[in-house]
Amino acid sequence: MTELIPGLQGDIPPNVSKGVPYVAGKDKVIACAKHFVGDGGTQKGINENNTIVDLKTLLSLHMPAYYNSIIKGVSTVMVSYSSWNGVKMHANRNLITGLLKNKLRFRGFVISDWQGIDKITSPPGANYTYSVQAGVNAGIDMIMVPYNYTEFIGDLTNLVEKNIVPMSRIDDAVRRILRVKFVMGLFEDPMADLSFADQLGKKEHRELAREAVRKSLVLLKNGKSSNEPLLPLTRRPLRSLLLEAMLTTWVSSAVDGPLNGMETVAISQLELRSWTQLNPLLTPQPKWSTLKTPTLAS
DSSP states (O other): OTTHHHHHHOOOOTTSOTTSOOOOSTTOOOOEEEEETTGGGOGGGOTTOEEOOOHHHIIIIISHHHHHHHHTTOOEEEEOSSEETTEEGGGOHIIIIIIIIIISOOOSEEEOOTTTGGGGSSSTTTTHHHHHHHHHHHTOOBOOOSSOHHHHHHHHHHHHHTTSSOHHHHHHHHHHHHHHHHHHTTTTOOSOOGGGGGGTTOHHHHHHHHHHHHHHOOOOOOSSBTTBOOOSOOHHHHHHHHHHHHHHHHHHHHOOSOGGGOOEEEEOTTOOOOHHHHOTTSOSOOEEEEOOOOOOOO
């Protein structure tokens, strides 16, 4: 999977040092290795759960991809919501600063997940000032704060003024973020190059994506047991799936802008009249119209 990094950022030239952030030009973007670390080894595979393994297993099983990513010049690493042996990764200074930054010599910047520091406490946000302190002192350089950014700025400023978060930690974060921005050329060309807009959604890109899916899909289990296989599908569930796909396509194509601005939606012959049954969260309710479609065989 780490081969995605040069695909996004570009191949590192022979005369450029490996292990430092690298972006080849305006037609490339920075890559992000995530979710650091052990995110795929949580108990029972539950999202944001606890990964219970010893250090040797963590390093041998979950860490190699990050080491390879650093060698390939990955620019950012995102921290996981999950925990390692009961310690939230967003507060794990030993792994973020001690291992990732110091031992593996990662030179890009570490970013939190969406509201990641909030979840350091249980329930999330129970002690936000502590979460800011723990996350920043753990070594997170850029905090993803989608809503309460004024509270975050106020808390962090106060923590720095009291030297609870040392200025050296702020300097490290700023240095890393600026390093990546310079590598990206953001100070020379801060705006996106619109000449690439026509590349979005190109037919050959969609065909390549479909080919990737065909070659990578793996069926882990076919039904509840060998006596009750799910595949191949019979006519009835296949018909149901087709109708769902058609409905999804029509709803998507009828939207111009946010879903809550929807006024008219064309749907299948099911002629679903109750918008609240489809999704009660979207308003206003649309003015229904029907779309004549080929009849599916029963």
